[in-house]
Amino acid sequence: MTPEQQNQLKKSVAQAAADYVAENLQTGAILGVGTGSTANLFIDALVPIKEKIRGAVASSEASAHKLTAIGIPLVDLNDIDTMPIYVDGADEIDKSFAMIKGGGGALTREKIIADVADVFVCIADTTKVVSVLGKFPLPIEVLPMAVAQVSRALAKLGGTPVLRKGFVTDNGNHILDVSGLSITDPRAFESALNQIVGTVTNGLFARRSADVLLLGTLDGVETHIR
Ligand code: 5RP
Numbered sequence: 312m313t314p315e316q317q318n319q320l321k322k323s324v325a326q327a328a329a330d331y332v333a334e335n336l337q338t339g340a341i342l343g344v345g346t347g348s349t350a351n352l353f354i355d356a357l358v359p360i361k362e363k364i365r366g367a368v369a370s371s372e373a374s375a376h377k378l379t380a381i382g383i384p385l386v387d388l389n390d391i392d393t394m395p396i397y398v399d400g401a402d403e404i405d406k407s408f409a410m411i412k413g414g415g416g417a418l419t420r421e422k423i424i425a426d427v428a429d430v431f432v433c434i435a436d437t438t439k440v441v442s443v444l445g446k447f448p449l450p451i452e453v454l455p456m457a458v459a460q461v462s463r464a465l466a467k468l469g470g471t472p473v474l475r476k477g478f479v480t481d482n483g484n485h486i487l488d489v490s491g492l493s494i495t496d497p498r499a500f501e502s503a504l505n506q507i508v509g510t511v512t513n514g515l516f517a518r519r520s521a522d523v524l525l526l527g528t529l530d531g532v533e534t535h536i537r
Pocket residue numbers: 345346347348349350399400401402411412413414415416417418421
């Protein structure tokens with residue numbers, strides 16, 4: 312698939328997600344909004360329905376700026392108890408809707424918002440669908456003082472961690488991108504990663520996977536429900 316074709320799929324799936332929100336979000340409710348190129352297109356597609364949305368919780372400063380620019384007020388996650396819908400992209404997604412996320416480095420806020428949301432809608436094109444997670448290097452957010460220690464622990468689990476150069480997360484931490492993994496049991500592997508002291512969050516979304524997958528294909532957008 313050419314980059315132009317992939318971008319077209321991202322646009323169609325972003326529009327499908329805005330249609331999903333128009334149909335399923337009650338007027339005046341709060342929406343969770345993710346990060347990345349697909350999420351950016353989704354924010355653009357929200358313009359015609361923005362009056363319906365009382366406010367949004369953003370998973371990154373970048374998405375927060377974009378939401379503000381189109382006139383959707385930002386909401387602090389601490390000020391709400393529930394969130395009906397969270398829409399975000401993924402770097403990889405498998406048939407159980409477990410995902411690798413964090414290519415944009417926003418994995419920690421994404422995981423927190425996903426945990427609050429009633430329904431996680433993943434917006435992805437067909438290049439993101441895999442049978443086994445791990446070809447895309449797994450992002451791990453790490454406290455700066457723990458980079459070497461966490462790298463050793465990840466190597467023991469069979470991965471090859473590489474520090475994302477020149478990148479600091481919105482939370483002031485570093486990212487290790489871990490290649491060489493074949494994640495056959497994503498839930499168990501996520502639990503193992505959660506035990507490594509010094510990690511803030513890992514980009515494996517298996518324990519809280521997506522509920523709905525809007526998948527952009529060359530034949531149109533497919534809706535899959537877990
Ligand atoms: C950001 C993410 C993104 O959802 C993921 O990287 C997909 O991005 P894109 O839509 O640009 O392919 O997890 O942290």
